[in-house]
Amino acid sequence: MVKSVGIVGLGLIGGSLARRLAERDVEVVAWNHHEKPYAAARRDGIDCVGSLEALAAAKPEVLFLCNPLKVMPEMLQRLAPVLDRETTTLSDVGSVKGMVRRQVEEAGLADCFVGAHPMAGTEFSGFAASDPAIYDDALWAISVDETTDYERFLKVATLITGVVGNRIIVLDDKTHDRAAAMISHAPHVVSTALINELSASPDRNIAAALAAGSWRDMTRVALTDPDRTRAMIEEDADNVEVLLRDLAGRLTSFADDLHAHDDAALTRFFAAGQPFRDYKLREREFGKSQDSGKSEELKESNESVKPKNNDIERIVITVPKSGWQRAFLDSARRGEHVIRFIQPWQVEVETRSKV
Amino acid sequence: MVKSVGIVGLGLIGGSLARRLAERDVEVVAWNHHEKPYAAARRDGIDCVGSLEALAAAKPEVLFLCNPLKVMPEMLQRLAPVLDRETTTLSDVGSVKGMVRRQVEEAGLADCFVGAHPMAGTEFSGFAASDPAIYDDALWAISVDETTDYERFLKVATLITGVVGNRIIVLDDKTHDRAAAMISHAPHVVSTALINELSASPDRNIAAALAAGSWRDMTRVALTDPDRTRAMIEEDADNVEVLLRDLAGRLTSFADDLHAHDDAALTRFFAAGQPFRDYKLREREFGKSQDSGKSEELKESNESVKPKNNDIERIVITVPKSGWQRAFLDSARRGEHVIRFIQPWQVEVETRSKV
Numbered sequence: 022m023v024k025s026v027g028i029v030g031l032g033l034i035g036g037s038l039a040r041r042l043a044e045r046d047v048e049v050v051a052w053n054h055h056e057k058p059y060a061a062a063r064r065d066g067i068d069c070v071g072s073l074e075a076l077a078a079a080k081p082e083v084l085f086l087c088n089p090l091k092v093m094p095e096m097l098q099r100l101a102p103v104l105d106r107e108t109t110t111l112s113d114v115g116s117v118k119g120m121v122r123r124q125v126e127e128a129g130l131a132d133c134f135v136g137a138h139p140m141a142g143t144e145f146s147g148f149a150a151s152d153p154a155i156y157d158d159a160l161w162a163i164s165v166d167e168t169t170d171y172e173r174f175l176k177v178a179t180l181i182t183g184v185v186g187n188r189i190i191v192l193d194d195k196t197h198d199r200a201a202a203m204i205s206h207a208p209h210v211v212s213t214a215l216i217n218e219l220s221a222s223p224d225r226n227i228a229a230a231l232a233a234g235s236w237r238d239m240t241r242v243a244l245t246d247p248d249r250t251r252a253m254i255e256e257d258a259d260n261v262e263v264l265l266r267d268l269a270g271r272l273t274s275f276a277d278d279l280h281a282h283d284d285a286a287l288t289r290f291f292a293a294g295q296p297f298r299d300y301k302l303r304e305r306e307f308g309k310s311q312d313s314g315k316s317e318e319l320k321e322s323n324e325s326v327k328p329k330n331n332d333i334e335r336i337v338i339t340v341p342k343s344g345w346q347r348a349f350l351d352s353a354r355r356g357e358h359v360i361r362f363i364q365p366w367q368v369e370v371e372t373r374s375k376v
Numbered sequence: 377m378v379k380s381v382g383i384v385g386l387g388l389i390g391g392s393l394a395r396r397l398a399e400r401d402v403e404v405v406a407w408n409h410h411e412k413p414y415a416a417a418r419r420d421g422i423d424c425v426g427s428l429e430a431l432a433a434a435k436p437e438v439l440f441l442c443n444p445l446k447v448m449p450e451m452l453q454r455l456a457p458v459l460d461r462e463t464t465t466l467s468d469v470g471s472v473k474g475m476v477r478r479q480v481e482e483a484g485l486a487d488c489f490v491g492a493h494p495m496a497g498t499e500f501s502g503f504a505a506s507d508p509a510i511y512d513d514a515l516w517a518i519s520v521d522e523t524t525d526y527e528r529f530l531k532v533a534t535l536i537t538g539v540v541g542n543r544i545i546v547l548d549d550k551t552h553d554r555a556a557a558m559i560s561h562a563p564h565v566v567s568t569a570l571i572n573e574l575s576a577s578p579d580r581n582i583a584a585a586l587a588a589g590s591w592r593d594m595t596r597v598a599l600t601d602p603d604r605t606r607a608m609i610e611e612d613a614d615n616v617e618v619l620l621r622d623l624a625g626r627l628t629s630f631a632d633d634l635h636a637h638d639d640a641a642l643t644r645f646f647a648a649g650q651p652f653r654d655y656k657l658r659e660r661e662f663g664k665s666q667d668s669g670k671s672e673e674l675k676e677s678n679e680s681v682k683p684k685n686n687d688i689e690r691i692v693i694t695v696p697k698s699g700w701q702r703a704f705l706d707s708a709r710r711g712e713h714v715i716r717f718i719q720p721w722q723v724e725v726e727t728r729s730k731v
Contacts, residue, residue: 140585140586140588142588160585160586162585162586190582190585192582196579196582197582197586199579200579200582200583200586201586203573203574203577203579203583204574204583204584204586204587204588204590204591205586205587205588205590205591208570208590208591208594209590210627210630211566211570211594211623211627212590212594213645213646213649214623214626214627214630215563215566215623216649216652216653217626217645217648217649218558218619218622218623218626219558219559219649219652219731220648220649220650220651220652220731221648222558223709224551224554224555224558224709225651225652225731226708226709226710226711226730226731227545227547227551227552227555227708227709228555228558228559229559229652229655229711229730229731230495230515230517230545230708230711230713231495231515231517231552231555231556231559231560232559232560233495233497233559233560235559235560235563235564235567235597236559236560236563238593238594238596238597239563239566239567239593239594239597240652241593242590242593242594243649243652243653244653244656247646247647247649247650247653248646250646251642251643251646254634255634255642258634258635261631261634262631262634262635264573265627265628265630265631265634266627266628266631267573268566268569268570268573268624268627269623269624269625269627269628269631270624271569271572271573272565272566272569272620272621272623272624272627273620273621273624275565275569275620276616276617276620276621276624279609279610279613279616279617279620280613280617287606287610288606290568290572291568291602291603291605291606292602293572293575293576294568294571294572294575294598294602295575295602296575296580297571297574297575297580297584297595297598298571298598298599298602300584301599353581353582353585354578354579354581354582355581356581356584356585358585375581375584376574376575376580376581376584
């Protein structure tokens, strides 16, 4: 069990993680680029140090880089000569994984690195906005490659499923970043294209006057800081590019079908999203019945157990020593989330609903 | 002043309009395709009759067709032989205007028709869900063409700005339907394309697991009944087709710029939507200060008046007898909403904020 954790950056994500760990009796040592949050952090039991070098010298078992992505290369370059790689496993909370790994490799720190990305946050930022509760029932993506050391992976993974109390899915960088492009980066471009379309129209005030809920929903994302949005998209450029071309193809093809009055094709277009509509419906039903109690039953070796309330399936999976990365990825693709390590090579996974 | 109004269809929109008019001492006579809402409607002072023909025979000054669009041709065919065109001006509340006008023309009723579309509604339907308050501070699009009789236009327009107490913009069908494609119909296709993209991916469960607010906002629209969405899009097919091709072009062009690392082009893309971002910001500020009281000051002939709170500009516009349609359209394009007819050819307009 991990007993000490280092945190670089006491912002919303890092600060909330530090507080969650400290309140659960993990030794937490933190460094922030300014000392403003230190007084409050110390009251929460977080040991705040004066430099990144001092943080490395404290030799935490896991060190999470929770700094903004734009200073990641600088943090890594400064850590490289001082980090005790024997003791400390390096992790991060960045929202893109491929770029971070390349920077970690450039700093020569790949051998002690395990990437991570918690699905947690609010619209606020800074330690003052931090709250351990943003990690309640959160899901983390853990990002690994063929060279990832399983012992180090286990340290990070069991810290998250154990003391933090969260679920994980284990992915490679490419799968993570492609999924992020799908659910966030490409939609940001699409939303911006919509407001550009309106802004360019001589009838923009008329369109804005007629706008209702559907327009509001589809363009809310485009109202966020365009510089931040652009940075996020450029960090995941290859995946965003592929997706945008694909979406453009879908829109053009729909326009063609509309032009040709091709009823069968239009029907197919609207039917193609039904798996996601059904998933959302089940997810909503899950939300409703979540209070009715979860079954703790278990069965061995991939045999499914339906709890009485039909909401959660839990199974135990044995992970192969060779190809564990692929086994975890396949599990994530099936919609399974790891909730517990029973043994180093045996995990309990749960499925709430799947697309 | 209009003293009697007929309503076809006591659903959410028609029922709420009937109740608003009845509570404000307009004689309201209504017909619904079944008598279920009649008892409740009668308690609200609405005179309910047994047939569409009986409704026509009551000779209301304005008759609003509030039936579903799919039965519009049938309603019009049945009305054509019985409507007293001298007394009654025909209007509707349909969400597409070009198609309705074509159907009105086919029924030979064009000479007494003035199209309308209130921006009002909730996610519910039926008379039981009706509420006069859905018209509080609502905006209507009034749709006219070169042949529209100004006296009939005035009847409908002053009914809405007067007793209903709403704002109006006056458009031609094409402008209305193009704007509706922009803010609703095309976004529905875009949202569906996003869920299709996810549903088609082998990583769909991973993407769904990582999804947060931006994905939720962008796909909520795609969760609505696909058959209704499809019908709505087909009713406005030409405009939707043009917009989708344009959006596809914007996405492809962004993908090209991303591929080429064309910083200037990417910057231009995010800057192009700034007029809409600024508009939303002003709109939000308007919302905040709306309770601080509206100025009732007025000035003549297009000279702008800034109320003390800087929120609303009000001006008086004189409408030319020849080309009034165009004068109203230009006013709507400037972001002005008609709030009052001072004289038949003189209106007060207000601008809250503009794109």
